[in-house]
Amino acid sequence: MDRQTDTGASNLLYRHPELYEVAYDGAGHAVARLAETILHDQLGHQPASLLDLGCGTGRDLEYLATLIPDVVGVDHQRAMLDYARHRRPRIDFRLGDMRTLRLERTFEAITTFGYALADIHANRDIDRVMATCAAHSRPGTVLIVEVIDPLRTGELPRTLTIDIPDLRADAITEYRHHHAQQLLEQHRTWRRAQGLVHDLAHLRLLHPKELEYYLDNHGFDVLCAYQLPEKHTAASAFVAARHRGDG
Ligand SMILES: C[S@@+](CC[C@H](N)C(=O)[O-])C[C@H]1O[C@@H](n2cnc3c(N)ncnc32)[C@H](O)[C@@H]1O
Incomplete structure (x- = not known):
């Protein structure tokens, strides 16, 4: 794994994915349900395909796969992926780095939840993640990025x-x-x-105009930001963007 962060081996919950879901209670699938609403708002229907970058244990994909026939989850930590595959065997999980991933196909929706983007620290690497999103998009693809609101x-x-x-x-x-x-x-x-x-x-903070700039450089127009007033996600903003087909 090309090192970009210090969160991997040093983090108890990453070393023990079975504890991750106990600590961050995903019961009720609040994040995935919000994604369902955003995707329906922005596309007018549920997408036929979805790529989740930094999917971790795949807990959000578990819910989204009940609505979307073709879902793929990508994570660069083998322990997370092994757990995800064992726990959710019907979902297509791939080991990969969101900065360099190229699956040579596009999706109608792309998501990154749980502050996975905050693990990407360098501007150059954020650019590479946006290039990955663009490479897996077609005109109209909706991207949802959960970021930490720097003001909250x-x-x-x-x-x-x-x-x-x-x-x-x-x-x-x-x-x-x-x-x-x-x-x-x-x-x-x-x-x-x-x-x-x-x-x-260490978590990288992105201000709204900064994120808009990265997205725009890779062909995405910001649509709006959603919030979820839940205990563990009160600091989150869910930024939705649509790919123009260029960039
Ligand atoms: C806080 S966890 C969130 C997991 C999941 N999205 C959720 O909300 O439960 C962040 C995840 O991003 C993954 N991640 C961080 N950097 C990555 C990269 N460059 N490529 C792929 N996955 C990455 C980590 O391995 C970790 O599983």
Whole structure:
């Protein structure tokens, strides 16, 4: 894997995908349901095909695959992909890097949820992700990007709990801004009976006009931004854009 971030091996939830879904409760599929609404608003129907970049455990695709016949999930972490394939065997999951992926086909919809784009730090790499989105788009393709709203980082979750038969763990998360780099440092301490675990991640913040610029450079017109007032997603903006067929 071409290293771009520090979130991989150092992150407890990435090392143990089975815990990811317990910590970030996906019950009710709130994000996927919002995507369903956005796609219906913007396309007038549910798309026939969808590509999810940085799909993680595939929890959103589980719901979207009940509506969309042709879904593909891509992630660059083998542990996440192995878990996704085991848990959701009917979904097409591919190991790949969203900066370089080329499946040589297009989709009617492309999504990236759970701040997967925030793992991409360098401007040049954000450009490469947008080029990937353009390469998998046709005129009219709708792209949905879940980003951290830089003005609402105070709403990011401070506490997480895992409470399953084998493990009881609580996490406290602290955030620190590195303004010059537009990075948010996320320091998480897990308390378990066996001792403490420390996670460190850096999340790239994108301001709305900046995101619009990257998208426009690759042929996408921003349509609107949606929000979901849920506990774990109160800091999220879901930006929808449509591909013009150029770029
Ligand atoms: C916070 S998780 C979100 C997972 C999933 N979208 C969700 O909401 O549950 C971010 C995911 O993005 C993936 N990711 C980060 N950088 C990536 C890259 N360059 N290419 C593919 N996947 C990437 C990570 O491996 C991780 O699974």
